[in-house]
Structure formats: structure tokens, C-alpha cells
Amino acid sequence: MKIGCETAAVCMVLDNMSAADSREVEMPAEALGRRVSCEGERGTVRYVGEVPPTAGPWLGVEWDNSERGKHDGSHEGIKYFTCRHPTGGSFVRPKKASFGVDFMSAVRDLYQFNLQEVFGPQTTIASKTVEVSGFTKNRADSLGVVSLRHREVSSPGPGDQIRTFMPDVRSLDLCGNLLSSWENVAEITENIEHLRELLLSHNRLSLISDPVSLSHAFSSLNVLSLAGCQLTWTQVLQCAPMWPRLEELYLAENDITELSRPLDVVQDLRVLDLSSNPLVQDSILSLAYLPRLENLNLSTTELSGLQFDDVPPGGKTGMFTTLKVLILNHNNIAQWSAVNELAKLQSLVELSFRHNKQLTNDLTPQTANQLIIAKLPQLAVLNKSRVLPDDRRGAELDYIKTFGLEWLASGGNRDPAENRPSATFTCTHPRYLPLIQKYGAAEEGELKKQTPFALKNQLISVTIVCPEEAERLPVVKKLPDSMTVQKVKGLLSRMLKVPGAAITLTYTGPKMNGSEVDLDNDLKPLQFYSIENGDSLLVRRT
Numbered sequence: 001m002k003i004g005c006e007t008a009a010v011c012m013v014l015d016n017m018s019a020a021d022s023r024e025v026e027m028p029a030e031a032l033g034r035r036v037s038c039e040g041e042r043g044t045v046r047y048v049g050e051v052p053p054t055a056g057p058w059l060g061v062e063w064d065n066s067e068r069g070k071h072d073g074s075h076e077g078i079k080y081f082t083c084r085h086p087t088g089g090s091f092v093r094p095k096k097a098s099f100g101v102d103f104m105s106a107v108r109d110l111y112q113f114n115l116q117e118v119f120g121p122q123t124t125i126a127s128k129t130v131e132v133s134g135f136t137k138n139r140a141d142s143l144g145v146v147s148l149r150h151r152e153v154s155s156p157g158p159g160d161q162i163r164t165f166m167p168d169v170r171s172l173d174l175c176g177n178l179l180s181s182w183e184n185v186a187e188i189t190e191n192i193e194h195l196r197e198l199l200l201s202h203n204r205l206s207l208i209s210d211p212v213s214l215s216h217a218f219s220s221l222n223v224l225s226l227a228g229c230q231l232t233w234t235q236v237l238q239c240a241p242m243w244p245r246l247e248e249l250y251l252a253e254n255d256i257t258e259l260s261r262p263l264d265v266v267q268d269l270r271v272l273d274l275s276s277n278p279l280v281q282d283s284i285l286s287l288a289y290l291p292r293l294e295n296l297n298l299s300t301t302e303l304s305g306l307q308f309d310d311v312p313p314g315g316k317t318g319m320f321t322t323l324k325v326l327i328l329n330h331n332n333i334a335q336w337s338a339v340n341e342l343a344k345l346q347s348l349v350e351l352s353f354r355h356n357k358q359l360t361n362d363l364t365p366q367t368a369n370q371l372i373i374a375k376l377p378q379l380a381v382l383n384k385s386r387v388l389p390d391d392r393r394g395a396e397l398d399y400i401k402t403f404g405l406e407w408l409a410s411g412g413n414r415d416p417a418e419n420r421p422s423a424t425f426t427c428t429h430p431r432y433l434p435l436i437q438k439y440g441a442a443e444e445g446e447l448k449k450q451t452p453f454a455l456k457n458q459l460i461s462v463t464i465v466c467p468e469e470a471e472r473l474p475v476v477k478k479l480p481d482s483m484t485v486q487k488v489k490g491l492l493s494r495m496l497k498v499p500g501a502a503i504t505l506t507y508t509g510p511k512m513n514g515s516e517v518d519l520d521n522d523l524k525p526l527q528f529y530s531i532e533n534g535d536s537l538l539v540r541r542t
Contacts, residue, residue, distance in 0.1 A: 028099055035178035035204060036061060036097040037152055041068045042178065044204055046081035051091055058091040064204070084230075100154030100178035103188050104161050110148060147173040149199075154178035156187035163191040171197040175225070181206045182239065186217035195220055201227035201250075211241040218243050225250040227273075233259050240265035252276045252297075259283040262290065273297040275327070281305075288319035295325040299352075303331040305338030308345075314430035317344040327352040334358035339375050340430055350381040364482040366525050374399035375431050390521070394528040396435050397442075401530065403429055404447035407436075414441045445511045446530070460526065462507075463536040464492070472496075474536075479526065486522035492539055502541050509535035 028034060031048045036059065047060025063069045066085035073081035073089040083089040101109075146169050153174060156162065169192050179185055182205050189195055198221055208214060221243055226236075231254045240246075240262065248271035256277040262269075270292050279301040287293065308317035324347050333339075333356040342348060353372060360368040369382055373395040379387055410425035419433075426433065459478045466472045475495070479488065485505060493500040506516040509532065516538060519529060531537075 031059065031094075031099070033180055033206065034099055035154060035180045036099055037178060038092055038097050041065055042176070042202075043068070044180070045097075046073065046083070046089070047091075049080075051075055051080065057094060059094055059097055060089060060091055061097070062089050064202075098152060098178075100152040102155045102157030103148070103153050104157035104165065106148050106151040106153045107146065107165065110151060111146075144168060145171040145173075148177065149173050150176040152178050154180070155184060156191075159187060159191045162188060163193075166192065168194065170194055171199075171223075173199040174203070175199050175201040177203055179203045179205060182208050182211070182214060182242065186214040186242075189221070190217035193220070197221075197223040199225040201225050201229065203229055205229065207235060207238060208242075211239055214242045215244055219245065221246060223248040226254070227252040228254065230255055232256060237262060237265060247271065247292075249273070259286045261286040267291060269293055271295040274301060275299040276301070278302055285319060292322055293320065294322055294347075295327075296320075296323060297327040299327050299329040299331065301331060303328065303333065305333050305335060306341055308341055311344055313340060313427045314434075315344060316346045321346050323347055325350040328356065329354045331356050332358060336371070336375075337428070339372055340428075343376050343430065347378075348376065349378055351376065351379060352383055354383055364480070366482045366527065370395040370398055370527070374435070377431065377434070390524070390528075394524070397439060398527060398530065399431070400435050400439060401442045401446050403432060404442045407432055408447075412441075443511075460531060460535075461533045462531065463534075464495075464539060465536050466496070466539045468540055481527040481531065482525045484523055484525050485519045488519075488526070488537070489522070496539070498541060504540050504542055506538045506540075507531055507535050508538060 031045050034045050036043055036045055038061070041063055042065075043061040043063040045059050046062050047058075049057060051058045051060075060073060060081040061069075062073070062081065062083045066083075066088040068090070069083065069085070069088040070090045072083045072086045073079060075091065080091075081089065146166065154177065172189070172192065172195060174185075174188075179200070185198075185200065185205065189198065195218075198218070222245060224243060224246055227250055231251065233256045236249075236251065236256070237260070243266070245268060246266055247268055249266065249269060250271075250273040252273050252275045254277055256274060256279065258280040259274075260283070267290065269290055272287065272290075272293060272295070275297045276299070279298070281303055284298065284303070284306065287296070308319055310319065311317050323345055326342070326345070326348060329352050333353075336359065338359075342351065351372070363371075372382060373379060373387055373392055381387065407421055407425060407429070410422040411419075412421040412425070413419045421433070460481050461476060461478050464475045464477055477491075479491075486500075488505065489500040489503045492498075492503055492505075496503075505519040507519060507529065508514065508516045517529060519537075521528075
């Protein structure tokens with residue numbers, strides 16, 4: 001039931017609290033703007049006061065989870081507060097809301113008794129084993145990592161106690177708490193001298209007009225996580241002077257859309273995570289001149305590609321000159337020209353490119369990966385798998401064969417003096433000429449006729465021959481060229497009723513003048529060996 005629907009039911013509508021309940025509760029002196037939790041949900045107090053016709057104080061709360069709310073801050077036609085979402089607000093009695101605990105109370109509650117009285121002289125905290133022999137009632141010398149995730153921390157508590165109790169903390173996790181301002185956070189961190197990593201995801205922190213005034217509280221900070229904090233990019237840059245030594249910044253699931261160039265802030269940034277934000281694509285280049293940026297996560301950002309117009313196809317851009325790792329999973333990249341653009345990045349060695357289905361829809365995963373490897377000459381890791389020398393050689397040779405007919409039709413020629421492919425071809429395939437300079441042009445018989453990449457068109461017809469068993473007749477089979485040698489052996493094992501481990505495979509073809517090629521790597525697909533329609537698989541027992 002929503003606020004204002006029926007006056008007779010107003011007490012039930014206002015979260016079922018009576019006026020008598022409210023008079024029994026003491027609210028904080030400054031409740032407005034404070035963070036609260038109620039029945040497992042967190043929110044921000046946007047209104048404190050009466051809501052006629054009921055008596056006694058109410059809290060108007062904007063919930064982090066809009067499904068928890070009932071209205072937009074209005075009741076019976078009167079607007080008491082404003083919400084981001086039309087059903088993001090509700091009224092609750094103060095007794096029903098928790099305003100949280102101070103930092104030191106949460107630390108003692110979580111660690112002191114557990115360590116001293118339950119786990120004995122050694123325990124594991126946040127995946128790190130610590131000795132507890134030095135742990136006393138007032139000091140935690142061995143705690144390098146402190147996790148207070150979802151502990152309803154809302155204020156710092158006595159600063160001298162923080163400083164005395166945990167002098168050696170390097171990493172602090174305060175995700176999902178009730179902190180309401182950067183001043184609150186600074187009052188904690190300024191007392192942790194060696195803090196390097198701070199996790200503040202899923203908090204709602206009000207901004208400060210003079211962020212430089214708090215920079216002393218984050219002077220050693222290298223790693224900061226602010227995922228799910230409802231921040232815009234403008235707000236991030238407004239806060240950035242607080243973090244003079246920041247190297248890693250995690251901003252997933254915020255309200256970041258249009259980016260602008262960071263000026264005089266976060267210039268030491270090496271890692272930036274902008275995943276799960278609806279980014280304005282053209283604004284991404286605003287990050288191109290961060291002088292030390294090595295790792296950029298743009299997954300799930302609705303990206304259709306990056307364009308570096310400062311150099312032609314095949315050149316190296318002056319943007320993102322230090323970028324080594326790029327993550328582009330779950331985007332809308334639909335053109336292979338977008339992959340050509342990535343080849344312009346000077347330092348790119350690792351790419352994650354999963355689930356760009358508009359681009360790879362009609363390709364087997366192996367074929368898509370081969371094309372990416374062939375187009376990106378410096379790539380060492382693709383989708384978390386290392387690109388081995390054999391992988392690269394196979395991908396590049398297959399690329400030459402696959403687009404060879406198109407190359408010839410555009411004006412290409414095996415005679416270097418006559419080799420003049422069109423500008424359209426070289427723009428579409430900027431890697432082709434460097435590859436034939438590396439390996440030589442493919443023979444005409446090796447060139448593949450261009451067909452759609454659907455799986456049904458990737459079947460190849462091969463003749464299975466057992467040269468040592470004259471009584472066994474050859475058998476013609478159609479196999480996907482993405483099928484690995486190991487799976488082919490499994491198929492042959494069932495056909496021939498011999499163990500797969502006892503089978504060795506070679507192949508030959510009409511163009512090979514009787515020579516055979518060993519299929520010596522069980523994990524490689526048939527396409528890696530350039531097996532074509534009409535070739536023969538020769539099966540022998542070891």
C-alpha cells in the first residue's frame with residue numbers, strides 16, 4: 001500500500017509504527033542526512049519530523065534499493081522529501097531504524113573476542129594468517145587487513161583508540177556500511193598511518209567543498225574501491241584531490257556517463273575500473289592522456305568500439321601509450337574494424353573480449369580468437385589465456401589463406417613489384433601485408449573461398465584412411481574444422497574400437513605430393529593445421 005492511498009490505514013502505511021513507539025526513542029541530534037538500516041536494507045534520512053495526521057516524529061528515508069520504498073517522499077499531497085526513484089522512499093519511526101555503531105565498537109565486536117577467546121594463538125582474517133600472541137585488550141599489532149563489511153559502521157569513535165589499537169593496518173574494508181560523509185571516513189583513516197587500500201563500495205558519501213583539506217587522511221592511499229556509490233564522473237574528480245597518491249581506482253556500477261579529462265588529479269593512476277556504467281563512447285578518449293594508465297576495464301559499458309583518428313590503419317596512436325591491459329567484455333562491438341583500432345595501441349598485451357555477441361555471433365570461439373590474435377600482433381594474453389607461439393603462427397597463416405582471394409581481387413600480387421592492393425583492402429586488413437612479408441603469400445591452392453562464418457559452413461569433408469589395415473575401407477566424414485585433434489581421436493576410437501591413446505594421426509591432401517603432416521597437438525583444432533575439404537586423415541596404431 002502506498003502513502004496517501006487511504007487515511008484510515010495511515011499508521012499501517014507509515015511502516016506500522018505507533019506514536020507511542022516513537023516517543024520511546026532518542027534520535028541522533030543531527031539525523032538529517034544520516035545513513036540508517038532497517039530490516040536489512042540501507043537508506044539515507046531525507047526528512048525528520050511529523051507526518052500529519054499521525055503524532056510524533058518520523059524519518060523520511062530514501063532507500064538504496066528502490067523496491068524497498070513506497071513513494072517519492074510525498075504523503076497526502078504534501079512533498080516532504082525528494083527521491084531519485086518514484087518509489088524509493090518511505091516513512092519509518094525512529095525506533096525501527098538503526099543509526100549504526102562507531103568504528104572502534106565494530107572492530108572490538110568483530111575481532112577482539114574472536115581472536116583472544118575463540119580461535120587461539122593464530123587465525124585467518126580476510127585470507128591472511130596472523131599471529132595473535134601480540135593481541136591485547138587495546139592493541140592489534142598483527143592486523144594488516146581489517147574487514148568490517150556490512151557491520152553498520154556510521155562514525156569513527158575515539159581517534160586515539162584507532163591509532164593505538166591498529167597501528168599496522170594496510171587494508172581496510174568498509175563496504176556496505178552506514179558512513180554518510182567523507183569527513184566520517186577521514187576521521188577514521190587519518191588515524192591509520194600506513195593505510196594503502198580502502199574499500200568503500202556501496203556507501204553513500206556526501207561531498208565536501210574543500211577536498212584538499214582532507215588529503216592528509218589519505219596521504220598513503222594507493223587503492224580505492226567506490227563501486228555502487230551513485231557517483232558521477234564530475235563528483236569523482238571533485239573528490240580526487242583527497243587522494244594524492246592513488247594508483248588503483250574501482251568505480252563499477254555508478255552513475256558515470258560522460259567522462260572528462262582529469263587535470264592535475266589521479267595522474268599516478270595505473271588501474272581504472274569503469275565497468276557497468278553507461279558511458280558516452282566518445283568521451284572515453286578523455287582518459288587517453290593519463291600518463292601511467294596500464295589497466296582499463298570498460299566491460300558492460302554499451303561500448304561499440306574505440307576510434308583513434310590520429311593515425312591511419314596500421315599506425316600506432318599517441319593515445320593510451322602506457323595501456324597494457326584492456327577489458328571489453330559484454331559490450332556491443334559489432335565490427336571487426338574496432339579490433340583493427342585496438343592494434344593501434346602501442347603497449348597492449350592483454351585483452352579480454354568475451355560476450356561481444358554482435359561481432360562473434362556467426363563464429364566459433366576458436367575462429368573468433370584466431371582472427372583477434374592475427375589482427376593484434378603484440379597480444380600475449382587473450383581472454384585470460386596465454387597466446388603461445390604456435391597459436392600465433394597458426395592464426396596468422398590461416399588469416400593469410402582466409403583473405404588471400406580478397407587480397408588478389410583487390411590488386412594484390414605475389415610479385416612484390418606488382419603487389420598493389422586497394423586502399424579499401426589495406427584499410428580493412430592492415431595486418432595482411434605485414435603477414436605476407438613475414439610468411440610469404442599463400443599458394444593459390446591454399447587460398448580459402450570466402451563463406452559465411454556460420455558453423456554449418458565450417459564443416460570439412462575428410463576421408464579417414466587406415467593405411468596399415470588394407471581390409472578396412474576408407475570412410476568419408478564431415479567434421480567441424482573447430483574440432484580438436486583429441487576429439488577426433490575420441491571419434492575414431494569409437495569407430496575403430498581401439499583406445500584413443502593408441503591412435504596417431506597425420507593428414508595429406510591432393511596438393512601435398514604424398515607428404516604427410518603430423519597432428520601432434522591434441523588440443524589444437526583441425527583448422528590450426530589448415531586441413532581442407534578433400535584431405536585425408538591417416539590413422540595408425542602405436
